[in-house]
Structures are given as C-alpha cells and as structure tokens.
Amino acid sequence: MQISDRESHDRRWMGVGRSSQPDSRAAAAEAVRTAQTGPDPKLLVVFAAITHDAAAVLAGVADAAPGVPVIGCTTHGEIGPGGPADGTVTVAALGGVGLEVSTCVAEDVTGRQADAGYEVAGCVGRVELPHRVLMLLTDGLVRDQESIVRGCYRALGAGVPLFGGAAADGWRMSGAYLFKDGQVLTNAVIGAAIASEAPIAVGVSHGWCTVGQPMIVTRAADGRVLTLDDRPALDVYLERLDAPPEAYTDPAAFTAFALSRPLGVQRRSGVEARNLSTEVDLEGRSIGGGGAIDPGGLTWVMTGDEQSILDATDSACQDALDRLEGQEPIGMLTFSCAALRAVLGDDGIQREGERLDRWAGSIPYAGFYTYGEIARNHGIDGFHNQTLAVLALS
Amino acid sequence: MAGLAESLYIQQLVELLAVVSSSTDETSAVQNAVERSAQALEAEVAAVVFDGKVTASIGFPPGAVPHEDIVAVTLRQRSELDVPGLGSCPAVTASWAGSNPGHLVLARWDAPFRIEEQNLVRGMARVLELTLTMLRTLAAEHSIRQSLEQRQRLLEHLFTIQRAISRREDLQQILDTITIGARDLLGDEIGLLWVRDEPTSSQVRLAAAAGTRPVEPADRPVVDLADASVAGEAIVTDQVVVRHGQAAQSRMLKLLGPDGVHASMAAPVHDSGAVTGALVVASCDADRIYSPADEQTLRAFAENVSLALTDAATVVRMRLAHHDSLTGLPSRRLFLEQLAQQLAVVEADGSALAVLFLDLDRFKDINDSLGHAAGDQLLTVTADRVTAQLRSGDAASRFGGDEFAVMLSRVDGPGDATAVASRIGDALGKPMRVAQRRLRVGVSIGIALSTAAGNDPAELVARADLAMYEAKRRGTGGYAIYDASLPGHGTVPAAHH
Numbered sequence: 001m002q003i004s005d006r007e008s009h010d011r012r013w014m015g016v017g018r019s020s021q022p023d024s025r026a027a028a029a030e031a032v033r034t035a036q037t038g039p040d041p042k043l044l045v046v047f048a049a050i051t052h053d054a055a056a057v058l059a060g061v062a063d064a065a066p067g068v069p070v071i072g073c074t075t076h077g078e079i080g081p082g083g084p085a086d087g088t089v090t091v092a093a094l095g096g097v098g099l100e101v102s103t104c105v106a107e108d109v110t111g112r113q114a115d116a117g118y119e120v121a122g123c124v125g126r127v128e129l130p131h132r133v134l135m136l137l138t139d140g141l142v143r144d145q146e147s148i149v150r151g152c153y154r155a156l157g158a159g160v161p162l163f164g165g166a167a168a169d170g171w172r173m174s175g176a177y178l179f180k181d182g183q184v185l186t187n188a189v190i191g192a193a194i195a196s197e198a199p200i201a202v203g204v205s206h207g208w209c210t211v212g213q214p215m216i217v218t219r220a221a222d223g224r225v226l227t228l229d230d231r232p233a234l235d236v237y238l239e240r241l242d243a244p245p246e247a248y249t250d251p252a253a254f255t256a257f258a259l260s261r262p263l264g265v266q267r268r269s270g271v272e273a274r275n276l277s278t279e280v281d282l283e284g285r286s287i288g289g290g291g292a293i294d295p296g297g298l299t300w301v302m303t304g305d306e307q308s309i310l311d312a313t314d315s316a317c318q319d320a321l322d323r324l325e326g327q328e329p330i331g332m333l334t335f336s337c338a339a340l341r342a343v344l345g346d347d348g349i350q351r352e353g354e355r356l357d358r359w360a361g362s363i364p365y366a367g368f369y370t371y372g373e374i375a376r377n378h379g380i381d382g383f384h385n386q387t388l389a390v391l392a393l394s
Numbered sequence: 395m396a397g398l399a400e401s402l403y404i405q406q407l408v409e410l411l412a413v414v415s416s417s418t419d420e421t422s423a424v425q426n427a428v429e430r431s432a433q434a435l436e437a438e439v440a441a442v443v444f445d446g447k448v449t450a451s452i453g454f455p456p457g458a459v460p461h462e463d464i465v466a467v468t469l470r471q472r473s474e475l476d477v478p479g480l481g482s483c484p485a486v487t488a489s490w491a492g493s494n495p496g497h498l499v500l501a502r503w504d505a506p507f508r509i510e511e512q513n514l515v516r517g518m519a520r521v522l523e524l525t526l527t528m529l530r531t532l533a534a535e536h537s538i539r540q541s542l543e544q545r546q547r548l549l550e551h552l553f554t555i556q557r558a559i560s561r562r563e564d565l566q567q568i569l570d571t572i573t574i575g576a577r578d579l580l581g582d583e584i585g586l587l588w589v590r591d592e593p594t595s596s597q598v599r600l601a602a603a604a605g606t607r608p609v610e611p612a613d614r615p616v617v618d619l620a621d622a623s624v625a626g627e628a629i630v631t632d633q634v635v636v637r638h639g640q641a642a643q644s645r646m647l648k649l650l651g652p653d654g655v656h657a658s659m660a661a662p663v664h665d666s667g668a669v670t671g672a673l674v675v676a677s678c679d680a681d682r683i684y685s686p687a688d689e690q691t692l693r694a695f696a697e698n699v700s701l702a703l704t705d706a707a708t709v710v711r712m713r714l715a716h717h718d719s720l721t722g723l724p725s726r727r728l729f730l731e732q733l734a735q736q737l738a739v740v741e742a743d744g745s746a747l748a749v750l751f752l753d754l755d756r757f758k759d760i761n762d763s764l765g766h767a768a769g770d771q772l773l774t775v776t777a778d779r780v781t782a783q784l785r786s787g788d789a790a791s792r793f794g795g796d797e798f799a800v801m802l803s804r805v806d807g808p809g810d811a812t813a814v815a816s817r818i819g820d821a822l823g824k825p826m827r828v829a830q831r832r833l834r835v836g837v838s839i840g841i842a843l844s845t846a847a848g849n850d851p852a853e854l855v856a857r858a859d860l861a862m863y864e865a866k867r868r869g870t871g872g873y874a875i876y877d878a879s880l881p882g883h884g885t886v887p888a889a890h891h
Contacts, residue, residue, distance in 0.1 A: 157438075157452075157454045158479060158480050159477065159480060268406075295408070296409040296549070378502075379436040380432045
C-alpha cells in the first residue's frame, strides 16, 4: 500500500514550502527545498513578499533547484498551510511524469494587452497531455487586464480553462514584479501551460450581495464610469451607501470606504463584483477599477461581511474540487483578492486560512493575495475582482 | 432579487449597441458584435456569417474554425456545434436583411437558449444591422459627427426605457416612454404603438400614443388589421413599412392626429418571437422622407418594445409561478422564502414567530359528493376567511389540496398563536354558502413556534404539520402545539373547541 501510494504520488505531485527567513536568497532556497517533495520537478511557482529582494529570491531558487522552470510574482500576502503570512517566500512545486509544463512571457504589455495574451497562450500548443489549463501571472499595475484574458481566449477557444492572478506590491501601488526563470519583470504577462494525465479544475466565487435599486451606466469612457443614472458616478455610489462626508473629499477615506463595497455589474449568471478602491477620481467624480463597464450596464452597490466572504471561500474550493471528475486532488493553488484581505482584517484572513486548511485536508496548497483573479471555465470572460480563484490538480 | 434577470436582456442589447455602434469601421463592428454577444449570453462561441462565409468568430482557435458547421447553423441544418474540449453545444442563429445581410450564430455549452434569449439574439442581429447601415449610409451621407450625435440620442432614449424596465415601472409607462422616444428620436409629430391582445388576433389595440389628440385609456380604439394602415401591414408582413404622400394617410390617423399626415412608417414588434404589434411614427411635414437609416432606427426601437413586452409577460408568468392560481395565495416556495426572511428578523431582535399548519376536515368528502367546482369554491372562501384573521406582516399560503400554512410574523408566546388559531377555527366553522348549500367545515391546526436561533423554515413547517396530525388524531376542530421537549411526536394538547 505504501509503495503504490508512493508510486502514484511520484507520477504527479505537488509540494509547498515556506520560509520566513529575512534573507531573501536563503528564504527562497529553503522554501524550494521544502516544496520539492517528489522526483522530476516540472515547475516552481514562487510567491514572494514585496519586501524581499526579487533578484536574490530568484538566485536562491536557482541555488536549490537549478534548471527547473520558475514562474512567480510579488504579493500582498502569501497564502499557504499554517495560514496567510506576510514577508515570506512561499513556493509551490509541481512534478512527476504525469505532468507537463511549458512557460512563456510577453513583455511591454501596456497598450497591447490583447496581443500579449494571445502570445502567451502559444505555450499551450507545446504540451500534449489531455487535461490542460493555462495559468497566467500578470502585472497588477497594468490596466485592462480583461483584454489579456480575452487575447488568450481568442487564441485558445473554449477548450482550455484559464486560471491566474495579478501580481501585487503590498498596497504600495508603485511596482509589482513577475518572475520568469532568472528574470525579474514588470509590464509583462507570464503564461504556464500545465497539462496532466488527470483532471485539472478551476473554481471561483465571490461573497457580496447587492443593495437597493440598480443603477444604469449612462456615460462611460476610457474604462471609467462617468455617470450613473445621468449623475456623477462617484456621488451616486457614495449616496447610495450613506457614506461618511470625508469619503466624498479625501482619497484615503474613499479607498477605505470602497474596499468593502464593490460595484456589482449584472451578468447573465449573476452579479460580478468590481473593486473601485484603487482608482480614485475625486476631481472628475468618476469611478473605475478592474476593467471596462459599458454604457447601458446595470450596476449595483454591494456589501459583504466576513461570513459571506468565508462562504465564498467554501464554494470556490468546492467548485474546483467537484470538477475533478471524482479523482483525488494532489494540491491546490489559491489566489484571493487583496481587497478581501482588507475587509476580513488580520483575524479574518486567519479564519479564511482555516477554511482553506479544512478543504485541503492533507493535500498541499499555496497562493497569494492578488490585485485581480483569473478563472474561466465557461463563457469568454475570466478576469475577476474580489474573489477567491482556486486551481485544483488531481 | 428574482425578476431582475429579465431586465438583463434589454441591458445587454443597449450595451451591445453602445459598444458596437462606437466602432469606426465594419470589420471592428463585426468583431465587437461577435465578442459582445458571446459575453452577454455567456456563450463560448459566436460568429458572423456573410454570403455563406464566416467572417468573424470567437471560441475556436484560429485555423480550427468549423466554417461549414457554422454556416449549416445559419441554414438551420444544424442546431448544435461541436466545440473542442466541450463537446456538442446548443446553437442559435438570427439573420438580418438590409444592404449587407448576414447571420449571427451563438453556441453555448450546457444550457440551451431560452425563448427570451433567442429574442435577444434577434435583437442583437438588428443592432448589428443598424450599426452596419449607420456606418455605410450615414458616414457616406452625412458627417461622422452627425452619425455620432444620432447614436448618442438613440442611446439616451434607450437608457430611459431600460431604466423604466429594470425598475419594474408600470408597463403602460414603459410603452408610453418608448412611443414618445421613437417619435422624438425621429423628429416626427406622432408616435403610436399598436398591440394584438392575442397572438393570432386579427385586431389590434392602440396601446400608447404620443402627439395625437388626447385619448382616454378606456377609449383607446381597437381596429381590424386591415384598417390599421402601415401598422397592419407591418404586422402581417413582419417588415418595416414606409408610406409617403397620400398613401401615408389613414382613417385612423385622421381620427387621432392633427390634419395632414404626409409620411408614416411602422416597424413590427415581437413578443417571445411572434409578431404582436407595430410601432408607428408619422409626420405632418410635407417634405418628410424616411431614409434607410430612419428605418433602422425605428426597427431598433421596436426591438426594445419587443423586449419590454417579453419582460412584462415574464412578470405575469412569474406571478403565476409564485401564487396559487385558485386562491391567489403565495405558493409553498414563496411562503418558505417569506418565512426565511422573517425568521432572520425575529432571530436578530430576539422575538419569535409562529407557523400554523391547517388541514380542512372532511374536505375530500365534500369534493367527492358535491364536485370539484364546489371544492374550489370552498377553498377560495377558506383562503379569504383565513387571511381576514391575519395582521399586516403575517402571511398565508396554500400548500396544495386542502392544506394551508400561516405565518404569524411576531408572537409573544404560545398564547398569541393559539388565540389566532382559535379565531381561524371559529371563522371557518361559520356556515359557508357553497353549491347552493350551507356547509360547515372543521379545521385541524398545528402550531410551531420559532426557537431563539438556528430555525430552518422547512423544519418549522414540518413541526407544525406534525402538530396538525396530533390535533386531527384528537378529533376535528382543534389545535395542538409542537413541543420538542416531549416524547413521541412532541406535541401537547392545547385547548379544544
């Protein structure tokens, strides 16, 4: 029994390692060594706190696993067993003969988001095993991330699920970094085609509820909503929520208020949450964030609390695990929104971690707090705000 | 939240129009339409076909587009598309005519397209037709600036209509808004909306009018299709009909409008796919000539009336699904929703509610001996008498057969609930006049009170049901309260009549 478990583990395995050592190089090397729990490593996914020296992190990764393909990014907190953490290097390793990986990168993304997405999707053509997913890591400070995902869809069509997240920089909003083998990149997209002999599945969920009457986007331009119901969008949004006076005039107060109150955009299968907190426009009184909202769009103000967000944690995990066609999972990647972290608070994210622990059971999982999540099973869209996105491998 | 999904269809059409009509050339308009329509319907595949060729598509990798299969969908030779990685997906298609006729095709994994969605796809095809016509004719005839202004005015009118629909405003207001909007947008004096009451009726009713002499709602004319001029012809042919000069006149327009109509135009209106009416504009300007672009604008507007009508029909259908058709009381499902909401309220403020489960005694005997009509009448009277005993905030439901449930939204304890049960028993015990007879009907009532926390609506009803059986076991015309602390069914006898 032991042997057959070992054998089946060795065909496809995932391991997770974490280090909170302050020295970036040593921390990365330690995390990689812990994560390498099987033979024939195919991919290392590195999540590093923005406080680390990115080049030193990659040097440490190369020390511990020379020649193994590496992708990764900086975070707004690293997710893993033992709970969410700050200041760590957390690494997920995938390997075994039953897995196949191909990675690529597109640079200078701003202004050609869709083309960059189309380019990185090319790596899917270089893997052959039947169950495939394209994992994307994007620069969270690049605008119009939806177009990157759309570009991938144009290249791949409906048959390949998409999963990923946008690199974060611990709310500094000055620069997030992507990792590809030895390179530290900005304004880039990284694609990793992961193929397996067993099912791979994507799940996603948000925990927000709509409040009051819908509002119609009556003017929009350049990815921003200028008016809702023919009045300045920012004022309509704040009035609907009975915002405190300072939220109307102070950018920091607006951000703090909007973090836990996304704008809901009506879609066929439900209301999609958009985070308004990062792109503040107190002069033009417009609102924006996380992709275009078109004129005619039906929108809502939304609120949520710890309970509804944790319920969404459950449904995202369940969604992904249910799609494994009954196969035993070997690991999960869990990408949660940085804005949810602000709503949940430090205690709340520990409880989110406990939920993830419960779903993972004995299998490893790792991820990070993102500036945007990517998850597509059906339809042509897949860029999300304020959700938990889960990739489950079997 | 239920019901808002319906207003989604018009939202999606307006969004599509906003995005597609901002395109500056045909290629990008078509590609935008493909992606936006797939997005709106959460479809994996969308394609546009011109002259038997796929000119734009999404959902297949480049080089793997099944051209022949997609064209076969437009010819209605196929109703599904094979999508790699997903398998066979239900497909839907809609066509448009005009100077550049084409087809829109969509395919979606798992969920077939519902009738409302097929309407939406038809509307999307019209939007594409409108946009392509604007790009071709307007850009050629006028300056780009004028065409952008026209688009902006159309959008503004559509926003107003969309807002009215999404807020569930009165249907008449929505129809008035649309009719006034069509008239204003085209800059004419008169706007009319004619609607058939039944899908196959040979008559139409004037549903809304703008710019005519005042017409009282009760006096709105009903005329034969043959007498409805352009409107009648648009309904019969399912095409836009335009008349200039003398031909634009009609007896009806003379009756309704100011003198001297010189041009009139009608576009068909659909409800769930069938032609159900026509939207008409008419002008008193002797020089008024309707251009192809004007025809497209009216069609776009008529498409919005179609969605409004489909939407209103949906509201009626939803009401039927949520209410018992005989008594008009909420259905079991709606009752459980109301109960769940009220449970959250009482749990939060530390109060309690009660559920009463009612079962008429000897109903089956009455139904069998006097017939179903008498049985139905008895149930209607029962529903009225039960609701007469309730306060605002309380709710009653017919669960089916002779079973009713009542929610007492706030009670101070078992005493409150038994008092209401007693009143209901008395009210139902009074003679009823049914099928020329005086009948007395007994009722057995089970009572269950909510606990401090963790109440499940269905469980609470099940407890009341259990208590009802206990009441029935003890003889007719009584009630019993569920008590979890006692063995057996957990009920204690309350007072008997």
